[in-house]
Amino acid sequence: MGAAHADSSMRHPRLLLGAALTPLLLMQGAHAYTLEQFWHQAFSHDPRIQVYRRQLEVASTAQPLALAALLPQITAGANVQFATEYTQEPYNSVQPDTALLEENSRTRTESWSVQLQQALFNWSALQDYQASGDQVAAAAATYQEAMQNLENQATAAYVQWLLADANVRSLQEAEQGFARQALTAKARYQAGTTGILGADEAQVALRQIQAQLADARAQWQVARQKLQQFTGTPAPDRAPTLPQKIRLSWSTLTLWKAAATQHNPALAAANDQLAAAQKSVSAAWGGFLPSISLVLAHQWQSQHGTLGYRLGSLSADNLPNPYRNTESSAMVELSWSIFSGGSQQATLHKARYQQEENFQLLLATERSVEKQLGADFADLNGARQQSALYRRALLVARHASAAAEDGVRVGLVTENNAIIDRQNVLTVRNALNSANAAVVTHYASLAATAGVLTPTRIRQLSVALSPLRESSHESSPIKS
Template identity: 30%
Template structure:
């Protein structure tokens, strides 16, 4: 009953995969999913939105500021003198001392405008804010490149795991047949028990490898799902015998030069160095005077004294004289940070150049490996066929066939991985050079079997 149920489920799954609408997702489709759902990329996009506000904030220090303030109060009380009720005489006659009310209503408001006329620190802050926004733009561009390479790497990791599982299962099938053959030959007395033991050991090993391959494939699919935010299902594999294009230009120097000048991490470090330079000037402004245009209007109305209005306009200035050596210390700190930024820029350039060299050499080496492994695959197939024939006629033993099988499947695994690594090195090369774009996925996507 359980076997029948499993058979029904497997048949349903195979029928579902065979439906015309159940197409495998390709690289561009998976990238579009990641573009909409990847949390790391969404975080970078939010950082970009935040960075774009820095220019507005920096410009605010150069624009006029207007403020208004006011009050509306009512006082209610009375005044009771100590000699209340006493008879007093003055020039107007005779009377008694009495208490009196002290109610008073005060309504006042004022509007003040201040426009900086000279503030060197505010000007440098504004220039720095534009550089900070440019850094956020470069950082986001790097994040988009990283998304392309992360998606491609996760995609080809899944394909590599699938190829490993397929090759392992094919090896398991072949080993099963070889084990059955060894058992039959032992039963009829044409071979020794050693052949059976060797075939059994090979079968047990490939079963263990199959479990490991299944687990690895599940892990790789989970890693891709982390980026796309949803299960991707079946993926389109590379077509058999595809030709991978060599890097263009074919020389390494143009790629290294591009990496040192156009890599987005290098650009961000260059902008950070410029910010550090302006930070020195901004701190030195602590020794400079500031000049502001000030204008104000005020209105005050009281019950006791009536209404008073006042308008004022003029210039205010401030000259720093002594700040406890704080400004001097801040300037020295800014100079040290500028030196740090310059060293960081040099380190970033060297790293970008190294990444470009590694990717370029890796791509060319990968192309050579693919060509060699394609030839090795043909040779391994011929060797396996020869060993099978020799086994049948008695000139080869069982272990020779098993070794030939292992060599063929190992070569096929290495060939598929070499192709994926070569494609990835091409993407990393463009990323290091700062030229990787979404359009670069189209030629790779055309290599897939849709």
Template identity: 30%
Template sequence: MQRPLIAVLLASAFTLYANAAQAADLIQVYQQALANDATYASARNSLTAGQERIAQGRSLLLPQVSLSGTHMKNNGDMTPVNEGATTVVDGQPTFITRRDTDNSQNVYTLQLSQPLFRWANWQQYQQSKLAQAQAEAQFAQAQQDLIVRVAQAYFDVLTAQDNLASIQAQKSATTEQLASAKRNFEVGTQTITDTHEAQAAYDLVVAQEFAAINDLEVRRTALQQIIGTAPASLATLRTGVTIAPPQPATIEPWISSAEQQNYGVAVQQLAVEIAKREIERNRAGHMPTVDLVAQSQRQSQTAYGVTKNNAIGVQWTVPIFSGFQITSRVRETIALEEKARNDLEATKRSAAQNARQAYLGVNSGLAQVRALEAAEVSSKSALESNKLGYQVGVRINIDVLNAQRQLYSTQRDLAKARYDTIMNGLRLKAAAGTLKEADLAPVNALLTNG
């Protein structure tokens, strides 16, 4: 019994170790965000609530059935005006006296009302369909926002990791230079100035390392806020990846798509339509209403027995004067419709600007990546030359340190430029309203677990 248990525990430990060693890629992190992000869950609940709007609007056009009733018990007496007088009842003289009037009454009413003409209800039903479409557009926008937020948080962590790795590489190189400067000073081949310069560079990089460690923790916490758990190690960008330029290659189709298909624009377009319907709904306050009414009533009284009554007919109402309330509401909704139109125009301009900015960001990012790739090659050559010159005495220690710093800085900037270019590509599709979960697959293919 003990051996299988031990085997299970060992297998579980091995599985946990293997999972920990396997870096999570962008799609895996996105799947975690789908399940755990509170903002996305809130948007999903809003969609569920919005999908009930049509049923609520339709209910205003359907029959309304109600059952009501009363139960009354009367307790009293009746005193005749001629109390004490004598009258003849069945041939016998009888005194006229006070008598009790106790009785009970039960009334049950079943009523059906079917709207025949209620213009306000019809407009509200049309508004409910627009409101449901608006909730769906808002949820689609929340899906796009989640993709962008997850990718941004993911690459922010990679950027912080690259920055820390660059600083730690500088620290390692500076440590070697400091040790070399101290040895050369001890044997008299270099001055104390070289040692001081190396020490200053070492102290600076140590301070930068503390800041980089803190920044990495902040970025990991930001990602944790989205996915709900502490992020595992992340797959990194492969060396020398090629980032595809945007297709189509011209900016006009992207701007046109942003002005027409952006989900924020769609939400505002629906808001304008809802505002139009609101004007008509308020104007309906001047119109008559017509309902078909059917009623069945049963009334029972102790003194009179049971009475039943069935009725069916048409009930109508014509509004005459409401203290100018309806006119005021119409003016209010006209102003709100104009506001919705202005909000729509502002949203279109913002979407177009976001598309333009992202498009230019992708293209400038691609140019920057090419320039930094060339700078990386030059920086490597410069470092090798400075190391050789230092060995033969034509370069000093600070020259090597500067060359190392330049190379690591270039490599860090190159990685950051690639991340920014990828993010601008995602933002461009989001602005155009075409960003989907499938768009993460090409980005994920640029990552490696190695």
């Protein structure tokens, strides 16, 4: 009974310590600077985002401008005119010596008019409007491509920051290990159990690690500044730990190609531009066709004033002189360009040339996307294989290093062998970090090429890079 009570009391401090550390660990995880948080900051503060948005807004005005040619055109005008007139001429022009007729008038004329013109048939304007829709779609695809390229760049910058921080941590741990080994080797040399060569080799290895650590810290500062270019704010002092195994949905190259066919923004933009060019050719043909419009007009005019005259002894002043006129008309107008000096033929040739150019651009884009997909997929597979091999090699290297340290203590292994084994651990660990960083970078590049590097994909990458990863977030690249 007493033993059981003692055992229970011994376990209570561990439980209390675990309960105390759990909120701290959760707090650290909650405040970890994840990839998703970094991208949200970049999306809110990177000036390039605003540039891409403005470009899309400007391109989107093409469709309303083209639609205006098909909508009713209403014009209105108003006029007020003041006039004073005085004339003097012979009353009888055949006999110039007769009495003179003098006339004077003061008038105010008011008028207004309204005209409505509606296109009944205008093939060129109709095709231009349909082409403008394709142009806006191409602009939207270009905006999406720019956004995904920026997401890819941001992901690469974030992963490089994780890699730089992981290398610093590895070198700091190695520095501590080499420092202990150098101190132990010096103590054994002073005790006469080893030679001066082993102690010196340990010191040389320690200085080399310290030099590498200084370079790694400089690289970490560079990576940290790179993050600040995206967000405008300094990155945290410490980065989350780079996982030793990246869990993502890999899929096959065939699925990635299928995703690119549906979602790649460069392909979508090229297809939309080709469709717009085809409609532009049809619009150019419309220049040889007549255009028919309906014109409705209404005009109102009113004149007020006085009239006076003088002829010999006869005279009159301030006689009213009113005038009013109202006119309405409806007209169907047909306009047909019979000869325009060859401008229509030149417009048609230019449209055909643009169509052929856009077709060749589409073929080149398809080949470029297919080539990039193959290269990204090969790089991703290579990085995955390297990561798996380095994980196994790290286990072996750690076991060999531990065995070498034990061998040094009993005099079976030299200090030089222990140094080599410890350096192998560091080399393999850094190589594993680089391979894992390459896995994420190539995966993001592959997703961007396929056109599926969406915010959902960024979140999946963020979860894969988090200390607590959930396999439930893995999905097919096409569904994302």
